[in-house]
Amino acid sequence: MTAQEYDIIIIGGGPAGMTAGLYASRAELKTLQVEKMIMGGQMMTATLVENWPGYPGGIDGPELMSRFQEHCVEFGLETMTGEVEKIEDLGKHKRLTIDGKEYLCKAVIIATGANPSKLGVEGEEALVGRGVSYCATCDGAFFRNVPIAVIGAGDTAAEEAVFLSRFASKVYMVHRRDKMRTTKILQNRVFGNEKIEMVWDSVVTGLDSDNTGLTGIKVKNVKTGEPRQLEAVGMFVAVGVNPVTQFLDGVVELDESGYVKAGENTHTSVPGIFAAGDCRTSYLKQVSTAVGDGAVAATQIEKYIEDLKHS
Numbered sequence: 093m094t095a096q097e098y099d100i101i102i103i104g105g106g107p108a109g110m111t112a113g114l115y116a117s118r119a120e121l122k123t124l125q126v127e128k129m130i131m132g133g134q135m136m137t138a139t140l141v142e143n144w145p146g147y148p149g150g151i152d153g154p155e156l157m158s159r160f161q162e163h164c165v166e167f168g169l170e171t172m173t174g175e176v177e178k179i180e181d182l183g184k185h186k187r188l189t190i191d192g193k194e195y196l197c198k199a200v201i202i203a204t205g206a207n208p209s210k211l212g213v214e215g216e217e218a219l220v221g222r223g224v225s226y227c228a229t230c231d232g233a234f235f236r237n238v239p240i241a242v243i244g245a246g247d248t249a250a251e252e253a254v255f256l257s258r259f260a261s262k263v264y265m266v267h268r269r270d271k272m273r274t275t276k277i278l279q280n281r282v283f284g285n286e287k288i289e290m291v292w293d294s295v296v297t298g299l300d301s302d303n304t305g306l307t308g309i310k311v312k313n314v315k316t317g318e319p320r321q322l323e324a325v326g327m328f329v330a331v332g333v334n335p336v337t338q339f340l341d342g343v344v345e346l347d348e349s350g351y352v353k354a355g356e357n358t359h360t361s362v363p364g365i366f367a368a369g370d371c372r373t374s375y376l377k378q379v380s381t382a383v384g385d386g387a388v389a390a391t392q393i394e395k396y397i398e399d400l401k402h403s
C-alpha cells in the first residue's frame with residue numbers, strides 16, 4: 093500500500109501545533125496534525141488562563157483550546173489520534189511511522205510540548221491516583237475538606253494551590269527555597285489566602301500510606317535539618333516540566349535538558365524539520381509564545397516548500 097502524502101505533518105495538538113495547523117491549512121497546504129492523547133496539550137489541565145489577551149477575567153484552559161480547535165476546523169485542518177514512532181529524513185521528503193503505518197510529507201513540525209516532572213520520592217508512582225497527582229484541575233475536587241500539599245513554587249504550583257484551596261481544608265505549599273519563582277500577582281494571591289501555609293526551605297523525604305492511599309508527607313528543612321510531618325492526604329506535584337522529545341533521539345539535535353535545539357525561526361538541525369512551543373529551547377514557555385512559534389513554523393515551511401520546487 094502506498095503511503096499517504098502531505099505537505100506538512102504536525103506532531104502535537106497543543107497551542108503551538110494548533111496554531112501551525114491553522115496557518116498551514118489557511119495557506120492551503122495539505123496538512124495532517126497528529127496527537128497522541130487529546131487535543132489541547134497542557135492547557136487542558138490549566139484552571140484559568142489570565143494572560144491570554146482578549147479574555148479579561150481569564151478563560152479556562154479547556155475552553156480556550158476548544159475555541160482553538162473550532163478555528164482550525166474552519167480552515168479544514170485534518171487531525172488524527174496516533175503515536176509517531178519514527179521520523180526518517182529522505183531529503184526532500186520525510187517518512188513518519190504513525191501507529192505502524194507510513195506517511196510521507198515535505199516538512200514536519202514538532203510541537204510535542206512537555207509533561208509534568210516527577211518528584212522522584214519513594215512511593216510517588218505507586219500512589220498516583222491514590223493521593224498523588226500532577227493536575228489540580230483533574231483531581232482537585234476529590235480532596236474536599238481534607239488537608240493537602242502542593243510541592244513547588246512556580247506559576248503552576250501557585251495557581252494550583254489557590255485553586256485547590258477552594259476544596260481542601262488546608263493547603264501546605266512545600267518549597268525547597270525561601271523565595272518563590274512565581275509572578276508577583278500569583279505570589280500575592282498565595283500569601284493572601286488563609287488556607288495556604290508556606291513550608292519554606294523544605295523538601296519531601298518520604299510518603300506515608302495505608303490501603304486507602306496517601307496519609308502523610310514527611311518533609312525536611314534543608315537549612316536546619318529539622319524533620320516535619322504534614323498531615324496531608326493529597327500531594328500535588330508541580331515541580332516543572334520535561335519536554336516530550338524522547339522519540340527524537342538521533343533525529344534532530346537536542347540540548348542537555350532534552351529540548352529540541354531550534355532558534356526563533358523554529359528551524360532544527362535537519363532541513364524540513366521544525367520545532368515549535370514548549371519542546372523547543374526557549375526563554376519563555378507560555379500559550380502566547382507557543383502560538384507565536386506555531387505561526388512562525390508554518391510560514392517558514394511555506395517558504396521552505398516553495399524553495400524545494402526550485403532545488
Ligand code: NAP
Nearest residue numbers: 143244245246247248249268269273330331332333376377
Ligand atoms: P517552573 O517555573 O520550572 O517551577 C518549578 C518549581 O518547582 C520551582 O519552584 C522549583 O524550585 C521547584 N522544583 C523544581 N524541581 C524540584 C524538585 N526536584 N524538588 C522540589 N522542588 C522542585 O515550572 P512551572 O511552574 O510548571 O512553569 C513552567 C513554565 O510555564 C514557566 O515558564 C511558567 O512561567 C509557565 N506557566 C505560566 C503560567 C501563567 O502564566 N499563568 C501558568 C503555569 C505555568 P526553584 O524555584 O527552587 O527552582
